[in-house]
Amino acid sequence: MLKGISPSLSLLQDDNWGETTTVQTGTSEHSVSNEDLTRVSKELEESSPLECRRFLGPGLGAVLGLFALVTPLAFLALPxxxxxxxxxxxxTPCExxxxxxxxKLLVLLISTWALFLRPPRATLPRFYVFRCLLLALVFLFVASYWLFYGVRVLEPRERDYRGIVGYAASLVDALLFIxxxxxxxxxxxHLQPAFCLKVVRTTDGASRFYNVGHLSIQRAAVWVLDQYYSDFPVYNPALLNLPKSILSKKSSGFKVYTLGEENNTNNSTGQSRAMIAAAARRRDNSHNEYYYEEAEMERRVRKRKARLLVAVEEAFTHIKRLQDDEPAASSPKHPREVMDPREAAQAIFAPMARAMQKYLxxxxxxxxxxxxxIINHLxxxxxxxxxxxxxxxxxxSPGPTLQYQRENTMGRQWxxxxxxxxxxxxSKGLVFSLRRLDFSLVVTVTPLPFLHLGEEFIDPKSHKFVMRLQSETSV
Known part of the structure; x- marks a missing residue:
């Protein structure tokens, strides 16, 4: 499972938010079913192992890295x-x-902190192969050095301390190479681009193209999710449906058959054919209706946008920042109310609230x-x-998904x-998807082409021209 972050937005929000201040939640305040309680408890149970897995890998890596850094000091201190x-x-040589x-230990400590001790941003379904390989390599190096140290130094109680110091220094050199x-x-x-990823959202068809290097599928999935929250527009299910007028007219085109006596067979067949032909004509004209519906919607949006612009411009003219050289107290000739930004935002929001509500x-x-x-943004x-x-x-204009992230909202699982x-x-032709409850992201992998770049020399003396005159030319 991969973790992402997306806003949990309810499409059942009251349209009159400007007139009411009721906060709606996902479940009713007065009626909670047993299915909802079971679902919530299951989500809490599934989230605990994911949180443990989130810090398990970095914790083991930190313990192994600390043990590797302490080992050279232990080699010097035990004798x-x-x-x-x-x-x-x-x-002097030992000094x-x-x-x-x-x-070397200082450089190793700083580089380990910069490279490994970073908080994870996602949980991967499988182990990261290269990271596990490096941790295994560090463990083998340190274990091998401890084994030879016990056999060659501790057991015979080696008296040549300069050799012991050199032995510890060789371990630090090996750790630096690792x-x-x-x-x-x-x-x-993975810095050099090698593949092109086409990411398509299955619901509205929003797509983006990204160039990536040599990554595993799970790391490429995490990279795609990072780009998704900043590049893709927010997912709005309300924009996916056709207008209700078009749907109602399309749903009315049914085939109707009349069952009657044998002498009425010809009449009923003719009526059925006429109704079928009328339904077909209505279906053929649905694209015209959809076109005019879209044009009307664009006209309404432009109208609401113009009213909103005028309302916001007028609302902003009602406030002015108080300068340092101006008196803070109100004078009898020029009464002025000093407000903080929150109070000023609430004061000028009222004139624009209705226009904002209708536009949204x-x-x-x-x-x-x-x-x-809206008040916080204002x-x-x-x-x-x-x-x-x-x-x-x-x-x-709709912003990226990350812009609509709400506080105290747990990231959804992908x-x-x-x-x-x-x-x-x-690899070439690989297809994988990132699924969520309401939509999916389908990723198609295409390798970048190998470029053949040739060279052609152009003699500067070849840039000479002559005038071609014709009898009809006025020159």
Missing amino acids: QLLWREALEPCG GLYVSLAF QYLALVLLEVR RTTRQQPYHSMES QFCITHNMTPKAFLERYL TLVSEEPVTSAL
């Missing part, structure tokens, strides 16, 4: 604690190795914008000296569906 009197003096070892390998496999390998209802965006969210625009057009930018194992690399 000093167990048989210090029997050690041979090392002198130089100490400095080198300290700087760190370089991790940087290549995890960060550099016409464009079917009202479920995504509550009165409280307060933000007033605080930062934004113009009315900057305020209306959010409502004149299901990765693929015929190939999700740990497999992307």
Whole structure:
């Protein structure tokens, strides 16, 4: 399962949000069925293992990395604690190795923090192969060094301390090389584009194209979801249906048969054919009706938009930012009420509320914008000296899905569906989908073509021209 984040928006929101302040939730306040309680408890049970899996991998990696960093220090400290009197003096060479070892450990610590100790943004259905390979490699290196250290140093109580310091320094060098390998496999390998991903939303057909490198299917799915929340417009089911007038007329075209006596067979057949022909003509004219319905809708949207622009412009003229050199107190000649941004937003929202409500209802965006969210956005625009057009930018065109994310909303789970194992690399013709309750994202993989770039030399002396004169030419 893959986690994503999307707004839980109810399409049953009251159309008169500007006149009422009732907050609607997904379940009724007075009646909760047993099925709803069972569903909620099941979701809570399924969310707990996912939260554990979210931190299990980074936790194990952090423990193994800390153990690998402490191991060289333990190699140096154990002889000093167990048989210090029997050690041979090392002198200046060991001091130089100490400095080198300290700087290498510092670099290793910072690079490990930057590369590995990052909070995960998604849970993958399978283990990340390269990360597991690197962790296994680190474990094998550290275990092998501990094995040889126990056999060659601890058991015979080695007296050459300079060799012990060099042995610890060699382990740090090996860990640095593994760190370089991790940087290549995890960060550099997929930077060069190799495949083109076509992402299509199954409901409204919204699509985008992305170039990616060599990724596994599950990592490509996470990358697609990251781009989806910022690039795709918000999913609005209300825009998918045809107008009700068209649907009602299309549904009325049924074939009707009249059952009667044998002497009325010809008349009933003629009536049936006439009704069938009329229904066919109505179906043929449905595209014209749809065309005029769309034109009427565009006219209404332009009308509502113009009224909204005028209302917002007039509302913004009623407030003015109080300058520092102006008196804060009200004077008898020029009464002025000093307000904070919240109060100013509530004051100028009333003149534009009706125009805003009608525009959002016409464009079917009202479920995504509550009165409280509009006031908060208006307060933000007033605080930062934004113009009315900057305020209306959010409502004149549907924004990305991430813009409608609500606070304290758990991210929805995505299901990765693929015929190939999700740990497999992307390949030509591969198709996988990311499913959610209300729609899916279908991803098609196409390799980028190999480019043959040739070279052709053009002699600068070849750029010479002559005038071709004809008898009809006026020159």
